[in-house]
Amino acid sequence: MKVIETGxxxxxxxxxxxFGDSRGYFFEAFNAMEFKRNTELAPEFVQQNQSKSGKNVLRGMHLQVGSAAQAKLVRIIQGSVLDVVVDLRKEEPTFGQYYAIELNAENQKSLFVPRGMAHGFLTLKDETIFTYSCDNYYNPKAELTLRYDDPEILIDWPTQNDLKLSVKDQAGLDLDKVLKKMYG
Structure with missing residues (x-):
């Protein structure tokens, strides 16, 4: 397992x-000991979630705040996504910036998302299965949704046409409103 810095x-x-052969493949999706050795982080996952989506489904940008904040380990079982996080941690030099990476069943990469970041993804293929482990339980009262198209952040989604969003995601809040709810 290789752990790669993102900035x-x-x-x-x-x-x-x-490890692949004529039968298929095998790999460790996560190894806590190796992850801690490389990052000095030791998340304890308490909940695992999975979603299946058609092409052009955009889920996000979600986060939980306060004592319900979550770190996540996200990956794809089938299909492909553009996975995006927005850093909402005021004390970080990357505050207000986003990071995007393609995760897919071919590259088998995962992304560890720390607490304090809004997270979302856009499916690039039909029948995409997305899974994520969380270090805290879901609490609907602590959830916030940042606009996927916030004009201050300007996420470069590969398509803006024919996006499929939930009612909750369509009603995402502007960055300034999310920050007020987070920091007062």
Missing amino acids: FKDLWVIEPKV
Whole structure:
């Protein structure tokens, strides 16, 4: 397993070593000991979630705040996504910036997302299966949704046409409103 820096504090790309032969493949999707050795972080995951989506489904940009904040380890089982995080940690030099990476079933990469970042993804293929482990339980009262198209952040989504969004995601808040709810 290779752990790759992103330029954002505690945001890590994990690239597994895949062992393949005529039968298929095997890899460790996550190894806590190796992750801690490379990052000095030791997340304890308590919840695992999975979604299946058609092409052009945009889910996000979600985060939980306060004592319900979550770090996540995200990856693709089938299909492909553009995975995006926005750093909402005021004390970080990357505050207000976003990071994007393609995660897919071919590259088998994962992304570790620390607490304090809004997270979302756009499916690039039909029948995409996305899974993520969380270090805290879901709390709907602590959830915020940042606009996927916030004019201050300007995420470069590969398409703006035919996006499929939930009602909740269509009603995402502007960056300044999210920050007021986070920091008062």
